[in-house]
Amino acid sequence: MQALLDVYKIRQDFPILSRKLFDGKNLVYLDNAATTQKPKEVIDAISRYYSEYNANIHRAVYQIAEEATEEYEKTREKIRKFINARHSEEIIFTRNTTESINLVAYAWGGSNVKKGNKIILTEYEHHSNLVPWQVLGRTKGAKLNYLQVDNEGYISLEELDKIISITGEGKTKLITLSEMSNVLGTIFPVKELIKLAHDKKIPVLLDGAQSVPHMPTDVQDTDCDFLAFSAHKMLGPTGVGVLYVKKEILEKMNPFISGGDMIKEVHKENTIFNEIPYKFEGGTPNIADVIGFGAAIDYLNEIGMKNVREHEVKMTEYLMSKLTEIKSIKIYGPKRSEDRGGLVSFNIEGIHPHDCATILNDFGVAIRSGHHCAQVLMEKLDIVASSRASLYIYNTKEEIDILIDALNHARRIFKT
C-alpha cells in the first residue's frame, strides 16, 4: 500500500530533528502532546516578518504596516477554513488554549452563569478546562458536575442525560469538554453529545488542544458553540491560541481585555467597542507568531488532516502492540486505536515515571512523565503520575523501536 505521507521527507523540513544530543545521539521526540516541533516554513515566516515588514497592524497607512495587517488577517481566514467556520469574525486570537477558555469563562460565563447554575465537564479535563470553571463557579455560586470516566477511558452519554435531568430545566448553562483527552487519548463522540445538549438548549465548549492538531475539524458539522486550541501543538509557534465562537453568541458577548485596538470610539465617560472579532483582541497582538501559525496551517493543509490522522492511527497501533509486549506494563485509555488519538499513557510496575523518563533520556528519547495537568483524572486512576508517549507526523516506527528498547533497559536497571 502506498504510504499516507512521506515521513522521511517531512522530517527534512524540521531542523531540530537533525540535531545531535550528547554522544551524537539522535533526538527521538515523543512529547508532541505538550508541544510539537516547527518546520522551517514556520520559522522562516516569523523571521521574514521581522526582517521585511515588521510594523504594528490595523491602523497605520504605510506599506509595511499594510503588509503586516494583511498577513495577520490572512491567518485568520486560513483558520476559518481549517476548522470550517462560517465567518472569519468568529476566530479570535489569544495566547493559548488556556487563555481562550478563560476568555469564555470571564466574558461569556460572567454574564450567563448565575447562582445555582451548573456547568458539566468530564473527569479527564486538563486543568486549563477545569480551574477557570471552578473559579467562575466560586464567584457566581454555580456548581460543577463531572461526567465519570470508566476503566477503559470512555464516558457514557446516558450519564449526561441523567445529570441534565436531575439538575432541572434550564439550570445547566454549559457543557465543556476535551475533544481528545491528553492523558487517556480518548476521542469523545462530540457530535452526538452536542446534539443532545442543543436539544436542551445548552451550549458546548470543546477544548480542541489535542484534537484540532491531529484530525480534521469541522465546527459546522459538530455544531460546537466554542472551540479552543493552541498553535504550538500543531507545528505553530508558542504564544498563539485560537478561540472560535459562533457569531450569534459572540455578538452578545462582553469584552474580556479592554484597552487599545478593541475600541471604536473612546470618550471621557464612555467607550464604544470595536466590532467582532477585534473587540476581543485588546492591545498589540502577537503579530509575528500569528503569521508563523499561518505557515503551519499551510503546511498541515499540504499534507492533509485526513492523512495526519491515518498516519497516527497506524503508528498508535504499532506503539500499542509493542508496549503491550512489555512485562508488567499498564496502559491507560481505550484499546481500539480508532477511539484514541496518537498518544499512549502507561506505567511499568516498580518504575516511577520520572525515573523512566530519566533513563529514556539516555537514549535521546523525550517523553513526558507526571500528572499531565489532569490531577482529577490521576485521583480517579489512583496514580500520582504516568509516562506518556505522543506522536506526530514526523515520528517513525524506528523511533518507537528505540522507545521500546529504552523501556526494556529501564526494566533491567530496576530489575523488574
Added chain:
Amino acid sequence: MSEDIYREMILDHYRNPRNKGKIEEPDIRINDSNPLCGDEISIDLKVENDVIKDIKFDGRGCAISQASASMLTEMVSNKPLTTIKDLTKDDILENIGLTNLGPARIKCALLSLKVLKLGMVKYYVDKDPSSADEMKDQSKVY
C-alpha cells in the same frame, strides 16, 4: 548516564526504605509535595532536649525522592535538631552520591530536606512565635 544515578545504593533505599512510616504522637509532623511531578514526602519527628530521638518518613514518588528521604532520616537520626539548620543542598547531593543531577531531578532529591527544614522551622516558631521572622528563610534549600 542513568546507570550512574540508579546505582545499587539508591535502588536499595528505594526498595527497602529505612525509617518509613509514622510516629504515634510526633512532636513534629510536616509534609510537602513537588507540584511539578507530584512527589510527596511527610516526616514525623520525636524531639527530646533538642535532639532528634526518632524520625520516620512517608510518601510516594520517584526513586530519587524516596531514596533521598530514606538516607536523610539516617543522616539526622540522634543528632541535635540544629544540625538540620546547617544541612545544605550539597550535603544531600553528596550523601546520596548524585552531584550532577539536572535541575528538574534536583528538586526530587531535595524534597525531603525541604520538608525537614519546614518541620524544624515550625517546631521553633511554635515554641517561640517571636522567632518567626528570624526563621523565615531557614527552610530554603534550592
